Amino acid sequence: MAWLLVAALLASSALASQSVLPPTETRSPVDLERELQAPWQAGGEIAVYAAADGSPRAGRRSPPPADAGEEQARRAEHFALARKLNLVTAYRVVPYALPLSEAQVELLERFARTDAGAVWFREVADDTLRLFNQGYLEYDVGSWQAFLAGGSRPRLSELISGRLSEAGLFAQDAAVFRIYAFHGSGSMGGAASIRMGHAGFRCQFQMSGETVDPFAILSHEFGHSRYGDPWSAGMPLGEARTVARYENPVRLRDGFPPRLVYYLRMDPGRPIGTRDPLYNRLLAWREYKKQDLAELAPVEGLYCECPDTPGALRDCLAEPDPNPCELRWVAVRVPPPMDAP
Numbered sequence: 001m002a003w004l005l006v007a008a009l010l011a012s013s014a015l016a017s018q019s020v021l022p023p024t025e026t027r028s029p030v031d032l033e034r035e036l037q038a039p040w041q042a043g044g045e046i047a048v049y050a051a052a053d054g055s056p057r058a059g060r061r062s063p064p065p066a067d068a069g070e071e072q073a074r075r076a077e078h079f080a081l082a083r084k085l086n087l088v089t090a091y092r093v094v095p096y097a098l099p100l101s102e103a104q105v106e107l108l109e110r111f112a113r114t115d116a117g118a119v120w121f122r123e124v125a126d127d128t129l130r131l132f133n134q135g136y137l138e139y140d141v142g143s144w145q146a147f148l149a150g151g152s153r154p155r156l157s158e159l160i161s162g163r164l165s166e167a168g169l170f171a172q173d174a175a176v177f178r179i180y181a182f183h184g185s186g187s188m189g190g191a192a193s194i195r196m197g198h199a200g201f202r203c204q205f206q207m208s209g210e211t212v213d214p215f216a217i218l219s220h221e222f223g224h225s226r227y228g229d230p231w232s233a234g235m236p237l238g239e240a241r242t243v244a245r246y247e248n249p250v251r252l253r254d255g256f257p258p259r260l261v262y263y264l265r266m267d268p269g270r271p272i273g274t275r276d277p278l279y280n281r282l283l284a285w286r287e288y289k290k291q292d293l294a295e296l297a298p299v300e301g302l303y304c305e306c307p308d309t310p311g312a313l314r315d316c317l318a319e320p321d322p323n324p325c326e327l328r329w330v331a332v333r334v335p336p337p338m339d340a341p
């Protein structure tokens with residue numbers, strides 16, 4: 001064991017001059033506009049090092065990348081980490097989660113190489129560092145010991161297996177962010193997951209006909225996650241803000257016009273009294289029109305789908321009772337970008 005300690009000290013002193021710092025203990029919400037104006041997005045290079053007891057730790061080196069190639073290498077390492085730990089690519093990893101298709105993994109990889117994607121996957125990677133430093137991730141002990149014995153320093157993405165360690169399996173605070181698939185089209189974002197429909201994205205948004213930018217949509221979903229504003233999903237104001245803060249900055253950079261109206265369609269298969277908070281709010285609003293007016297301020301309109309004229313949309317509030325039509329659409333106004341012409 002003594003040689004291990006000596007080797008650990010040598011390994012950590014070799015890094016001392018480079019100051020490898022673990023990520024901050026708590027996350028701070030991504031300010032995408034500000035991040036996109038910075039020269040680089042991926043953050044410091046991830047490096048593993050030995051703690052005093054010889055166990056592995058991971059942190060980031062402070063120097064910015066020397067060039068675009070180094071920046072891309074950092075983005076690639078973040079995606080390699082996500083591919084191992086966060087992307088669901090097999091059944092039964094997460095209950096009820098469908099594995100991502102190869103095309104979906106490729107789309108995510110291309111997104112991770114963009115500036116906006118680099119910001120989000122950097123945050124996901126920081127969570128991985130936190131989990132790793134808590135001892136919650138299984139790693140290859142053989143290659144770690146080879147490194148302590150003087151071998152080359154392994155990349156974190158090579159060292160972890162993608163599974164939780166025994167400590168991680170029983171830890172209450174080991175919440176791995178997951179990206180997985182579902183039957184259907186489009187995507188959804190929650191605090192701890194992003195779900196992508198196997199049918200992919202539409203080319204145009206329904207109702208508005210605005211062109212869909214898949215990368216901007218992914219950024220939108222990350223905006224609903226714990227890396228952005230996890231209280232934004234399911235509320236008109238939250239959706240409007242999410243489009244403005246996390247989706248439109250990406251659209252503008254990708255050469256698309258900003259999205260000015262967010263249309264939400266409730267799945268017709270869904271029974272009334274669903275757990276969808278936005279739907280419930282709107283149903284409640286229809287009955288008690290005075291409540292939560294500030295939250296509903298960006299709601300542009302509510303529309304129905306009627307059984308006798310499928311696809312026809314009418315203003316639900318104008319419908320006489322009893323109303324055979326179902327409230328299925330909501331239009332939410334998005335504040336225009338500050339620098340819009």
Ligand SMILES: [Zn+2]
Nearest residue numbers: 220224239242
């Ligand atoms: Zn949303």
